Amino acid sequence: MNRSWHFGDLEFVVLWEKLTGDFLPHPFTFTSRTPLYDDFQREKYETSLRMRDGVDAALVRAFESLAHPDIRVAVHSWDAQDPGRADGWIRLLAGRRGDRGCLVAQLPGETPRHSGGFTIIECHALVLADAVVAALPEVNPGGRGDIPLSAAVENHDHSFGISPVAAPGDDAEEHVRAFLRARHDRIGIIEIIQGESKFGPRGISAHRIEFRDLSDDGRYAVGHSAPWTAMSTDAARLKAIINTRIADIVRTIRDERC
DSSP, rough: OOOOEOOOHHHHHHHHHHSSSSOOOOTTTOOOOOOOOHHHHHHHHHHHHHHHGOHHHHHHEEEEEEESSSSEEEEEEEESSSOOGGOOOOOEEEETTTTTTEEEEEEEEESOOOEEEEEEEEEEEGGGGHHHTTTSSOOOOOOOEEEHHHHHHHOOSSTTTSSSOOSSOHHHHHHHHHHHSSOEEEEEEEEEEOOOTTTTTGGGEEEEEEEEETTTTTTEEEEEESSSSEEEOOHHHHHHHHHHHHHHHHHHHHHHHH
């Protein structure tokens, strides 16, 4: 049976530093509510003492999957109409190591920079994408169908959704313009990244997917590579998109090991 754990924000920070020797990873945030540095260090020490007997082998394996994964998936998403709304933020980190998978969700705090705690869920490596998508709000697929964006991206810089589309009059370009102008309820970024490469940081394979939830319409996903297309996306298709990128990285890892 897959296990799960819940920790307060400082508890998770203390565990992360103890078990990984590193700082809290992207996309997570932590802001202490203790104003003085010495008091904060004392609070961390007391938290570490309180938790030292609660760390078992399963929890250590979960942190290994997150800190030293074969593949990691990081998600951050926000309320497009009110980015300052703390409970509109979603921050997820998932990792797969061998046949094990693990997902951590940061719960919202009183501001976008605060945390209300962290929930950790074990899963099998093959259902990591399922766990990630299940942690996102469920939204209907976009009603406009798939929208080719390649012409717009090739003619301008790669800041998707920021640069205007140039020449007026073309139906396809007008369709793209209407999509980019549409009101957004939510925007999110999904990053799928190789854990490490024998060629160093430059050899790491990475993919980026942006999803947009349009008001009175639905969800679209855009892979940040050619052919640039806003894909009308339900949960099943988003899982498939993520799994395709994961499979690409798995092939890269296998090639490096040959």
